[in-house]
Amino acid sequence: MEKPEKSNEKSLFLKLMGDSPLMRVIDFLIENKGTDFCKKDIAEGAGISRTSLFYCWSDLEKAGVLKQTRKFGKTVLYTLDAKNPIVKKMLELEMALIERFIDSEAEKRLIKQIAVIKH
Numbered sequence: 001m002e003k004p005e006k007s008n009e010k011s012l013f014l015k016l017m018g019d020s021p022l023m024r025v026i027d028f029l030i031e032n033k034g035t036d037f038c039k040k041d042i043a044e045g046a047g048i049s050r051t052s053l054f055y056c057w058s059d060l061e062k063a064g065v066l067k068q069t070r071k072f073g074k075t076v077l078y079t080l081d082a083k084n085p086i087v088k089k090m091l092e093l094e095m096a097l098i099e100r101f102i103d104s105e106a107e108k109r110l111i112k113q114i115a116v117i118k119h
Contacts, residue, residue, distance in 0.1 A: 021046070025043075025053065027046070030091065067081035
């Protein structure tokens with residue numbers, strides 16, 4: 001079981017979709033796509049309390065965005081269900097946000113370079 005990757009900076013996804021516990025969980029799982037985590041590690045990685053995780057967990061299950069991957073005794077591991085149509089759309093949105101950010105940053109660098117050349 002890998003340790004959750006945690007960042008203090010808000011992701012592009014959270015900036016657009018809002019910074020709620022539910023969105024933080026989804027964002028964390030998107031950022032760590034393909035890796036499975038127990039609920040404790042999901043809460044820690046998403047930067048929310050376990051209480052907040054349990055509060056939004058049923059919404060995640062109802063939407064079918066989670067997939068149980070394996071079990072170790074009482075510990076159950078979960079990941080995003082990449083086959084779920086909602087997850088597919090969220091991954092597309094994440095990719096579009098990244099592409100737009102990259103284009104925007106490249107444009108800013110180009111403008112700075114032109115300004116330096118002109119002076």
